[in-house]
Amino acid sequence: MVTAPLLDARTAAEGVVDPEMPMLTLADLGVLRGVDTAGDGTVVVTITPTYSGCPALDEMRADLRRKLHAAGHERVEVRTTFSPPWSTDWISDAGRRKLAEAGVAPPDRLGPRPAGGPVPLTLVAPSRAVACPRCGAPDTEETSRFGPTACTALRRCRSCAEPFEHVKEI
Amino acid sequence: MHSHDDTNPAEHDDNVYDALATADDDGRWAFGTGFDAGTAEIDAPAPEGVDRDDLAAYCLMLADDALIASQRLAGWTAKAPELEEDVALANIALDLLGQARVLLSRAGHLGAAEPFRAGPWDAQRSGAGRLRQDDEDVLTYFRDDRAFRNVTLVETDLGDFGRTIAWILLLSSWRLALMQRLTASRDPVIAAVAGKAVKELTYHRDYAAQWTLRLGDGTELSHARMQAGLDAVWPFVEELFLPHDVERRLADVGVAVDPAELRAEVDAVLEQVLPVATLTRPERPAVGLVGGQRHRRSWGGRDGVHTESLGTVLAVMQSLARAHPEATW
Structure with a gap:
């Protein structure tokens, strides 16, 4: 039926x-x-x-x-399916808002990446401006590039001292 | 892949174990998670003009590099110097395992798993209607050392944290250069894996490069151990650039990359990192390569000729699955 x-x-x-x-x-x-x-x-x-x-x-x-x-x-x-590969740019605006509301710093939008040529190695970790999702302060530091899930990094706010997760850009 | 029609765990907040206990009726093989069914690219035929056995062998090479490296890195879990490093190494291992699983499934789709289904541990032989193990599991748990195609670097003992960092730096620099080129492979699975792997390996290489700087340009002790680590892995580096016949043939038809092409890019990374880290590029002869034969492979993991270290890795990885070949949960 x-x-x-x-x-x-x-x-x-x-x-x-x-x-x-x-x-x-x-x-x-x-x-x-x-x-x-x-x-x-x-x-x-x-x-x-x-x-x-x-x-x-x-x-x-x-x-x-x-x-x-x-x-x-x-x-x-x-x-x-694996192709085209997912990147954090696929996270919707609503998704970014929900992440921030849950205390997780959303990723920056990277935009189209240049094709071809070697991937450059940067010896100094890029200092992305990741604002604290709890107090909004811009002064935060990365404590670990790798977090509890594959897609997050760990950061700490220098202003309110709270640790938080950041969905790292890929 | 086995269906999984239990009730939503969220509806069982009172006891999360209820949700586990009411899982499938048909049982899952305890050591596998099932991946190959239902993945769009894996079922694609070999590209026109590409030898199916060569393609299967090449997928195994790329898969085994990642699988054995992942197993080695997983050995650090709960033992790393700091919690953050524990998490980082496990994350790197997980990314590599993911790359391996897709490539193993692809190799299996091309027939590579069939010869290994017939062992005494094969679940199908003893019980009618038992689970058919996925190709990726058969290839992981039931191949012996001679059937593994990984470069020997990935099977070597990781030693201390300094040696581990040197190992990740070399492996990820090489694999990143390789995968970036493979995004243009004519094989849709290899190209798709490469597309994801490039992003992951960029993070792995950054991680290793930054630790190389901290340790190399750190204290006298950290410098000495970082240099010793680099020296220890160096004899296994030459093999990374020596093409196997399968790689050569598939490079000619636009599927593979001749690894000799990768040397300049890896050297450029080392030239960028080592001086800043106050480390010296080692001058040590390559393992197993006779002088004067540097362009001819006389020995190597791509042919299934491994160091004794692979036996240790496989014992840890395979013994449980072989001891309980029909275990389900």
């Missing part, structure tokens, strides 16, 4: 949250590449990982399947 879906597939898929940064939906994070319905009614969702080894990918797949089943879509296929 076929019943009408409770929620259209795109809306359901867009509402799934990131397992490691649950203040963001997969749409906010920019990892949702497509939601299509195949000829036989199967919902095909395409996602892309943030980092090659992102351990959250399996959870995202499971969550998408659960959410879509709950929304009345019986046949769901989650596909992964």
Whole structure:
């Protein structure tokens, strides 16, 4: 027996949250590449990982399947694509706002990167102006380039002394 | 990939273990996480005019470099000098593992895993209807040392933190130069992995370069240990630039890169970093390469000829999966 879906597939898929940064939906994070319905009614969702080894990918797949089943879509296929590679520029404006509200400094927008030629090595860590998401002070320092998840770095505010996470630009 | 139709853990706030206990009916193999199914690029055919076995072998080379390096780095977990470094090394290991998994799946799609499914540990032989292990898992857990194609640098003992930093500096400088060129590979999987890897490796190289400066231009002791670390890994560097026949053939058809092309770029990084770090570029002969044969590979990991260190790495990585070949959870 076929019943009408409770929620259209795109809306359901867009509402799934990131397992490691649950203040963001997969749409906010920019990892949702497509939601299509195949000829036989199967919902095909395409996602892309943030980092090659992102351990959250399996959870995202499971969550998408659960959410879509709950929304009345019986046949769901989650596909992964790597190209074009995700970058932090894919995080939406709404996503950046939600990160800041949750105390996580959003990444800068890098814009298009020049193609070709060796990737330059900078021996001095680029001093990005990352404002403290808690007190707003501009004077913050990086304590570790690598944080609790693949996509975050650790920083500390020199003004309010609070540590915070920063979604690092890639 | 096995379906995962448990209820939402968020609805079980009272006891998170409920969510685990109600997981799949069909069980997951304890050592695998399932990746190859449902990945768009992996199923693509080999590009026209490209030998399928060569392409599989090349994917294994790129995958094994990352897999074994990742396993080595994971050995630092919970042992690094500071918590931040522990997290950093584990992050680098995770990025490399991610690169390896896609490439192993690609190699498996091209047939590389089939010869290794027939071992006594193969789950399919003993139980009807048991899980079919994914290609990436078969290639990781059930190949013996001679079947691994990684360069020997990645299997070497990481020693102390100084040697580890020298190892990451050389490995990431080389792999970054390689991956940047491979973004133009005619193989869609290699190109896609490279596109992500370039961003990740840029962070790895920055991390290593900054620690090289701090240790090299630090105290007398840190300088001595950083120099000793660089000296220790140096004999394994020459191999990075020696092309294997598979690499040469695939470079000719626009899939691979001849690693000899990478030397200048790696040298430029070293010339930038070492003087500022007050370190001396070592002058030590390459391991296993006979003098006068510098342009001919007589020995090396790409041919499956490894140092004894690989045995240690594989023992740690594979023994549990082999001891419990049908374990599920």
